Amino acid sequence: MEPMVRFQGVTKRFxxxxxxxxxxxxxxxxxxxxxxxxSGSGKSTLLRVLMTLEPIQEGVIYVDGQPxxxxxxxxxxxxxxxxHLRSVRGKIGMVFQNFNLFPHMTALENCMExxxxxxxxxxxxxxxxxxxxxxxxxxDDKMDARPSRLSGGQQQRVAIARALAMRPxxxxxxxxxxxxxPELVGEVLNVIRKLGEEHNLTMLMVTHQxxxxxxxxxRVCFFYDGRIAEQGPPEEFFSNxxxxxxxxxxxxxxxxx
Amino acid sequence: MLxxxxxxxxxxxxxxxxxxxTIEATVVSFVLALVLGLVFALARMSARPYVSLPVGAFxxxxxxxxxxxxxxxxxxxxPQFGVVIPALVAGVMALGLHYSxxxxxxxxxxxxxxxxxxxxxxxxxxxxxMATYRDIILPQAIPPMVPALGxxxxxxxxxxxxxxxxAVLELMQTAKIIGSETFRYLxxxxxxxxxxLVMSLASAALIRRVEAWLRHRRD
Numbered sequence: 081m082e083p084m085v086r087f088q089g090v091t092k093r094f095x096x097x098x099x100x101x102x103x104x105x106x107x108x109x110x111x112x113x114x115x116x117x118x119s120g121s122g123k124s125t126l127l128r129v130l131m132t133l134e135p136i137q138e139g140v141i142y143v144d145g146q147p148x149x150x151x152x153x154x155x156x157x158x159x160x161x162x163x164h165l166r167s168v169r170g171k172i173g174m175v176f177q178n179f180n181l182f183p184h185m186t187a188l189e190n191c192m193e194x195x196x197x198x199x200x201x202x203x204x205x206x207x208x209x210x211x212x213x214x215x216x217x218x219x220d221d222k223m224d225a226r227p228s229r230l231s232g233g234q235q236q237r238v239a240i241a242r243a244l245a246m247r248p249x250x251x252x253x254x255x256x257x258x259x260x261x262p263e264l265v266g267e268v269l270n271v272i273r274k275l276g277e278e279h280n281l282t283m284l285m286v287t288h289q290x291x292x293x294x295x296x297x298x299r300v301c302f303f304y305d306g307r308i309a310e311q312g313p314p315e316e317f318f319s320n321x322x323x324x325x326x327x328x329x330x331x332x333x334x335x336x337x
Numbered sequence: 338m339l340x341x342x343x344x345x346x347x348x349x350x351x352x353x354x355x356x357x358x359t360i361e362a363t364v365v366s367f368v369l370a371l372v373l374g375l376v377f378a379l380a381r382m383s384a385r386p387y388v389s390l391p392v393g394a395f396x397x398x399x400x401x402x403x404x405x406x407x408x409x410x411x412x413x414x415x416p417q418f419g420v421v422i423p424a425l426v427a428g429v430m431a432l433g434l435h436y437s438x439x440x441x442x443x444x445x446x447x448x449x450x451x452x453x454x455x456x457x458x459x460x461x462x463x464x465x466x467m468a469t470y471r472d473i474i475l476p477q478a479i480p481p482m483v484p485a486l487g488x489x490x491x492x493x494x495x496x497x498x499x500x501x502x503x504a505v506l507e508l509m510q511t512a513k514i515i516g517s518e519t520f521r522y523l524x525x526x527x528x529x530x531x532x533x534l535v536m537s538l539a540s541a542a543l544i545r546r547v548e549a550w551l552r553h554r555r556d
Contacts, residue, residue, distance in 0.1 A: 133457050166463060174461040180454035184476045193472060194462035246462060 082145050084109040084282040085130065085250055090139035092122070092129055092306075099125045101306035102139065109249075112276055112283045114293035114314070117303030118329060123286045126303070127252045130284070131174045132165050143171050144249055170198070173248030177255040179235040181227040187214060187238045188223040191245045199246065206245070213241035217271050233264030237271055244275075251275070253285035265289070272296070290333060294318050302326045344524050348515050352528055355511035360536075362429050362507060363494045369433030370493065371486070374440025381445060400438040405499050407431040412503045428500040436493045443485045447478040480551040487544030491537050498529075508532060 083106040092100040099122045107113055115123045128134045130141060132148065140157060141148045150157040151164040160168075182190050191210035195201045201209070214223055217237035227235050236256055243251060253272065257265040269292050275281060276296060287293055293300055294314045301311040302323070310323040321327050380392040399407070411427040422430070451474050459469040498509035512525035 131457075131461050133460055166465065169460075170463045172461075176454060176458065176461075178454055180452075180458035182455065182458070182473055182477075193468075194464055197465070197468040197472065198463050243461070 081108060083107055083142070084111070084144055085284070086142040087126075087130075088140045088142070090129065090141060091137050092125055092134065093137050099306055100129070100136070103307065105301070105308065107250075107282055107284060109282055110280050111299065112297045113285070114297035114300045115284060115286045115303060116288070116290070116293060116300060116329075117309075121303040122306040123303040124254055127174065127254050127284060127286055130250075131172055131252055132169055135159075143168060170246060171249045172252065173243035173246055173250070174252040174254065175236070175239050175243055175256045177258050179227070179232070179239045179259075181235055181239055181242070183227050186224045186226055187219060187230070187241075190227070190238055191242045194242070195245050209245055210241070213244050214238070216274070217241050218267070231264060232260045233267045236260065236268045240268075240271055240275070244279075248281075250282045250284070253283065253287070255286050255288065257287070257289060269296075288333070290318070290330070302329065304329075340527075341521070341524060344519075344521060345528065348525055348528070351515065352508065352511060352525065352532075355506060355508045356532055358425070358505070359494075359497050359507040362425065362432070362497050362500060362505070363490075366429045366432040366436065366497075367490050367493055369429065370436035370440050370489070373433065373437035375444055377437060377441035378444035378448065381441065382448065396438045396441055399435060400442075404431060404435040404496060405502060407435055408499060408503055424503045424505045425500070428497075428503055428505050432493060432496065432500075436489055439489050440486060443482050443489070444478070446485075447482040448474060450481060451477050480548075483544065483548050483551060487540070487547070490544070491540050494536065494540065495533060 085105070085107040087103050087105040090100055090103045091098065101122075103122075103126070105126075115126060117123045125134065129136050130143075130148075136149055140150050146168055147157055147160070148165075148168050149160055151160045152158075181187075182193065185193065188207065188210050191213060192203070192206040195206040195209060196203060211220070211223060214220055217240055219234060219237055219241070222230060222234060222238075227238070230238065240256075256272075257268050260268065269289065272283075272285070273296060276283065285293075285297075297314050299311060300314050300317040301308050302317070302321075302325070303309065304323075304325045310317070310321060310326045317326075318330065321330060377392055377396050381389050381396065383389045383392075408428055408431040411422055411431050412424060415422055415427075455473055455477065456469070459473045464473065497507055500507050501510035501513060504510060508529045512522075512529045515525045516522035
């Protein structure tokens with residue numbers, strides 16, 4: 081089966097600092113991949129280059145069989161221009177650690193903006209879609225509230241609904257519970273769990289929630305120093321890690337909890 | 338010499354007409370400054386150095402030279418190259434251009450104050466540059482700019498007497514003419530001063546109202 085996401089020899093540098101090193105990674109359609117690792121290991125960068133928030137220096141990223149970071153010109157792959165990015169980027173949605181909701185819009189308007197402007201939906205269609213999604217994340221009573229009136233957990237659920245309103249095939253979750261008070265983490269994870277059950281979505285999530293990764297993911301990837309140091313199904317990965325770095329990381333993280 | 342209220346009443350209609358010119362010149366110049374300023378700010382923030390560098394240099398040049406020289410340049414120098422501009426138009430262009438460079442700095446600061454995450458969210462939602470600016474960035478960037486832009490509006494207003502140097506019949510020039518015709522300067526110049534004082538205070542109050550309204554709208 082063709083992978084939904086393919087990283088092929090991807091290198092990402094910030095100046096002299098190499099953050100991703102010739103990374104190869106295939107993610108199957110509908111697969112849920114949890115990405116863990118110490119800070120600075122490149123795990124968030126992996127999502128950011130996939131969302132095209134950062135350019136890559138080497139390699140190619142494919143999404144749904146199409147090159148994302150590149151486009152075909154006379155049978156050759158050349159770096160993508162903005163038009164190409166806009167045509168492929170729509171397959172991907174992203175939820176950020178700090179929500180990044182639009183503060184001057186209500187929850188409903190946050191979820192309507194892109195469907196109206198990008199997909200060309202009518203106001204009524206977009207509103208129906210947004211309302212349905214906000215209901216799914218349990219916020220049907222907060223549709224007209226501005227983000228400043230919502231708790232962190234509620235804001236993050238709006239952000240999830242906003243990303244889903246574009247009907248992406250791939251969803252990226254970048255430490256989406258890290259900025260939340262501990263008692264609000266559960267409501268966000270429940271929404272993600274529900275998404276996984278009810279929708280055909282490929283998901284990549286960078287997370288520090290080991291329990292959630294173990295229960296939810298089909299595969300866990302451990303990043304170290306810009307590479308995938310170890311990966312496997314969660315049961316195996318957590319109960320019998322092979323790599324010494326994985327073991328050190330897991331024991332440090334689990335000790336803290 | 339005593340203040341002659343009868344003379345005041347006599348010259349009031351003439352000055353009132355001139356005040357209209359002053360206000361018109363202010364409004365048109367300021368609109369020009371707002372529009373050009375935005376263009377300059379966006380061009381200066383462009384990722385393409387062949388756009389941002391020349392525009393940046395031009396903005397610095399305009400900002401660092403006196404507006405009176407720019408007024409003279411448009412009105413007296415341009416005709417020597419065959420470009421004849423009527424006095425009022427030349428004056429409005431020069432004032433608008435000069436203040437657009439100040440406005441562009443305000444815009445730049447305002448735009449850079451919008452958190453990176455807002456741009457990233459717009460990209461992640463695949464919004465184009467037009468929608469990103471119009472719907473996401475500007476609505477957040479503009480409210481904090483209002484006080485600074487308001488100050489420049491009042492500043493520009495108070496600099497319109499410079500147009501008297503190229504004989505635009507705005508308030509100052511009209512007062513000067515009245516003075517030279519009647520040999521009474523006390524009343525016309527005083528009235529002009531009072532007019533500027535009242536209008537400046539009124540605009541400052543209006544700007545505060547706009548600020549309060551924008552703040553109210555945000556929550």
